[in-house]
Amino acid sequence: MTSLPEPRPGQKKLGLVIDLDICVGCHACATACKEWNASGHMGPLPDFNPYGDGAWGVWFNRIHSFEEGEGDGARTIHFPKSCLHCEEPACVTVCPTGASYKRAEDGIVLVNESICIGCKLCSWACPYGAREFDADEGVMKKCTLCVDRIYNENLAPEDRQPACVMVCPVNARHFGDLGDPASEVSEMVARRSGGDLMPELGYKPVNKYLPPRAGRMAPAAPVAAGAPPADQPVTGDRLLRWVDRLLSR
Amino acid sequence: MHPALSIVFFTSASGAGFALLLLLGLGAPLGLVPPSASFGFAALALAVLLAGAGLASSAFHLGRPERAWRAFSQWRSSWLSREGVFSVLTFLPAAVFGIGWVFFGTTGGLVGLCGILAAALATVTIYCTGMIYASLRPIHQWHNQWVVPNYFALGLMSALLALNFLVRLWQPRAPGVAVLAVILVAVAWRLKEWYWRSIDTTSAPSTVASATLLGSRGKVRMLEPPHTEENYLLKEMGFAIARKHRARLRGIVRLAGFALPAFLTLCALFVGGVFGVIAAGLAAVSAALGIVVERWLFFAEAKHTVTLYYGAEAV
Numbered sequence: 123m124t125s126l127p128e129p130r131p132g133q134k135k136l137g138l139v140i141d142l143d144i145c146v147g148c149h150a151c152a153t154a155c156k157e158w159n160a161s162g163h164m165g166p167l168p169d170f171n172p173y174g175d176g177a178w179g180v181w182f183n184r185i186h187s188f189e190e191g192e193g194d195g196a197r198t199i200h201f202p203k204s205c206l207h208c209e210e211p212a213c214v215t216v217c218p219t220g221a222s223y224k225r226a227e228d229g230i231v232l233v234n235e236s237i238c239i240g241c242k243l244c245s246w247a248c249p250y251g252a253r254e255f256d257a258d259e260g261v262m263k264k265c266t267l268c269v270d271r272i273y274n275e276n277l278a279p280e281d282r283q284p285a286c287v288m289v290c291p292v293n294a295r296h297f298g299d300l301g302d303p304a305s306e307v308s309e310m311v312a313r314r315s316g317g318d319l320m321p322e323l324g325y326k327p328v329n330k331y332l333p334p335r336a337g338r339m340a341p342a343a344p345v346a347a348g349a350p351p352a353d354q355p356v357t358g359d360r361l362l363r364w365v366d367r368l369l370s371r
Numbered sequence: 372m373h374p375a376l377s378i379v380f381f382t383s384a385s386g387a388g389f390a391l392l393l394l395l396g397l398g399a400p401l402g403l404v405p406p407s408a409s410f411g412f413a414a415l416a417l418a419v420l421l422a423g424a425g426l427a428s429s430a431f432h433l434g435r436p437e438r439a440w441r442a443f444s445q446w447r448s449s450w451l452s453r454e455g456v457f458s459v460l461t462f463l464p465a466a467v468f469g470i471g472w473v474f475f476g477t478t479g480g481l482v483g484l485c486g487i488l489a490a491a492l493a494t495v496t497i498y499c500t501g502m503i504y505a506s507l508r509p510i511h512q513w514h515n516q517w518v519v520p521n522y523f524a525l526g527l528m529s530a531l532l533a534l535n536f537l538v539r540l541w542q543p544r545a546p547g548v549a550v551l552a553v554i555l556v557a558v559a560w561r562l563k564e565w566y567w568r569s570i571d572t573t574s575a576p577s578t579v580a581s582a583t584l585l586g587s588r589g590k591v592r593m594l595e596p597p598h599t600e601e602n603y604l605l606k607e608m609g610f611a612i613a614r615k616h617r618a619r620l621r622g623i624v625r626l627a628g629f630a631l632p633a634f635l636t637l638c639a640l641f642v643g644g645v646f647g648v649i650a651a652g653l654a655a656v657s658a659a660l661g662i663v664v665e666r667w668l669f670f671a672e673a674k675h676t677v678t679l680y681y682g683a684e685a686v
Contacts, residue, residue, distance in 0.1 A: 124445045142584070152597070177600050182599035186680050191588030198594055201583055203680065208544060212508065218442035218452035240434020242607065243451055246372070248507035249577070251604040251677030260434025312619050318583050322481075322576040323508050334582050 124217040126210070127226035135229045135301035137328035138287065139179040139310055143335045145294040147187055147200030151286035155183040155204070155265075158285035163270040164235070168258040183286055199334055202295070204286065205252035205265035206319065207231050213244040218301045221262075229301070229328060230269055230270055230333030235261045249323050272297070299330050299370050341348060372510065374611040374670035377432040382500065383662050385425025387525030387533065389458070389493040391418035392465055396490030396528050399472060400483030404534070404548075411472035414537050418467070418530075425459060450506055454499035461492035497526055504669075505678040510684055511575035512673040516565035524559035532632055539639065539648045549640040549651070553633050556658075559584055560629040563665065567621065570672065575686045576599050582679040593682040605661040608675035612668075620668050628661020 159182055160167045169179030183204040189196055207224075211231050213220045214276075221238035222233050238261040245253040245262060249319075253264045268284035273275060281288065287297045298307030307330075310316065316330035395414055398404040406416070430436045443459070445452040464485040472484030478486065501519035508514050531552035538545045579593075580586035601609075612620075635654035639647040674686040 125448045131470045148447065156590060170493060178602050180603065180604075181598075183603075186593065186597050188583055188585055188597035189589055189594045190585045190591045192590065195588055197588060199583075199585055201585075203681075212506075215448040216451060216503075216506070218449045218455060220440070220441070220445050220446050221466075222677075236436065238435065238440060241432065241442070241451065242434075243449075243503070245607060246675070247507055249676040251608065251675075251680060254603045255434065255607070257434075257603075262434075319575045319584065320581050323676070325508075331584050331589070 124214050124220050124222055126214060126224055126344075126350075129209070133229065133301045134227065135207075135209070135298050135328045136272070136298070137229070137300045137330070138267075139296040139298070139300075139307045139316060139330050139332060140202055141294045141296075141332040142199050142201060143294075143314075143332060144292050145200040145202060146292055147185055147198075148291065149185050150291060151202055151288045151295060152181060152183045152185055154242075154285040156181055156290035158268060159266070159270065162268070164263045167263065168256055168313035170257070174255075180256050180263050182252075182254070183287070184261070194241070194306075197334065199243075202286070203250065203252075204329075205267070206232060206325070206329040207267060208248055209328060212247040212325065216243045216247045216343060218243070230267045231264070232266055232269065233262055233264055234281065235259070236262075239261055249320050249325060250327075281361045300330065372670045372673040372675060373540070374609050374667045376556050376610040377428045379663060379666045379670065381425045381429040382522070383425070383529075383659070383666050384421045384428065384464065385458070385500065386497060386522060387659070388421030388423070388661075389419050389496050390523075390526035390530035391533060392461065393490045393493040394423065394527075395536055396465070396468060396486040396488075396493065396554055398466075398534075399478040400486050402478075404538060405504065405542060405545075406476075408473050408476045408479060410537065410541045411469070411478070412568060413540075415465075415469045415473065417537070419469075422458070422461075425475070437639060440446055450488055450499050450502040454496060454503060457492055457496040457499055461496050464492065465489040497523055504635050509577075509656075509676040510673050511573070512570045512669075515566075515569060517569055518564065521559070521562050521566050524555065524562050525549045525665065528552070528559040528632075529557040529655070529658050529662055532636065532651070532658045535639070536635060536648065536651040536655050543647070543684055544644055546640060549636050552636050552654075553640075556629055556633045556636070560633075563629075565625070575674075575676065577679060579679045579684050582676065592684070593680075596681055604677050605681060608677050609681060610671060611674075612671040615621070617668070617672060619663055620642045620671075624668065626661070628659050629658075632658040632661070 167180040171177050186201040188199050190354055207229055209321055211224055212222050219237050221234045222244050230305040240260040242255055250265055254264050257261045272282050274282060285296050287295045296307050299305045300308055302308060311330045316332045317328050432440050433439060442452055442455045446456045467485040468482055468489050472478050499524040505518040533550045535552045539546050549670060577593045585591045629675040632654040635650045639650035677685050
């Protein structure tokens, strides 16, 4: 049924919290996702022409890199993006067959591949580009939040997390219940003013992004060509520079 | 958005087909079209052929066409499902109407009622098709108030031009349909210009900054894409059309889709006879070509919010 489940008080909303401040853009989460899911619930994830020009395939998680600001004030931000398991997922309601659905028990958005007709309308309805068409099987595929890991009793309890979260070497990805205000992830979102992507569209994504911390770098200042930067009192000794950086945090 | 030819053809043909069914379903019981059974057969066959070919073409777009029947199940939430349901429902009274008209030579009574019912259901079907596009919030060029009226007007316009040609084969002098066709061409042209002005002067509320939560330090731009090659998202949603081609294609739509059909229909109105039939036929063919280009542009000019993650700053 592609009508959305009635929201209940205390509704469980499983999702991810992604820290844009510390993601280093290593793409390990994308690789781990591909590896697990290629043989998981939605597998296989096909690749076309994998060793030639124009290689392409189905991935549930992709890491974009952005730059914000100009000159000295600019910084690079690595931006992993996968399905946000929205509370108002139009990708589900546009589905004509009932293949797309949102689980009432935990809010995970899934595709029932055996009744998907491959009309692709759900991928048009997703503003975030979370759904990718499997041209081999003629059906739509998407992130499952590793539904086959998080409830998997064959795995050790500490391994019952999405593959992307498990693999992250810098702990930039967190998994938990965002419907519970006392959960670790919800507290992290509150503490760091985490937010929604494209909130103006009203999809109410469950996954939250923690913006880069503001105070890490000097504010953007115009730099005259050829002249040394004005706001740089400590020069020379490397140790002193490090101490200066530490103190000016 | 990638203009898949199957969908371009589907929306053009089924829009015209269901609009023709609407015109015949209303026109025959009210005595506005030739009552002869042969006319009924020709006109209804064209309507069913256009609507049916359009629906068949849309099935080719599917990854798993053999499961297409499942698309009738989710009418509670999905405009695509509603369109499927109403397109099939339309054919039920249309069949009674057609059989009554063609084989029993009547367009009154129950047959006429079925015609009116088919017209009502065809109207709902056309509305549902328009809403499939107009309901998609990630695509600013589709999610606006112009899309459904445009789709209606273009469908009615092409159906009236086809009807004008057919009516002339049976009734050499039938000014009513021709005048109505010219009026609809004018209305459709005006609506299309309003649509173009609207998408040229407005953009989506979403920007690369709202899509990434970044921007506190200044302008946000893509540094590196996630991968060096294309992917499904870029093939399907990242289609971009050069500005100069866009202007030229809009010119073709104005000429072939609106100006020429209006001119040829007026010629047919005043000339009549064989030349009138030829002019009316050319008007319908020219409009069909113009609408296919219009529909191709409707996709090509549509920008999806996912492109914000691949270098677009606004959509």
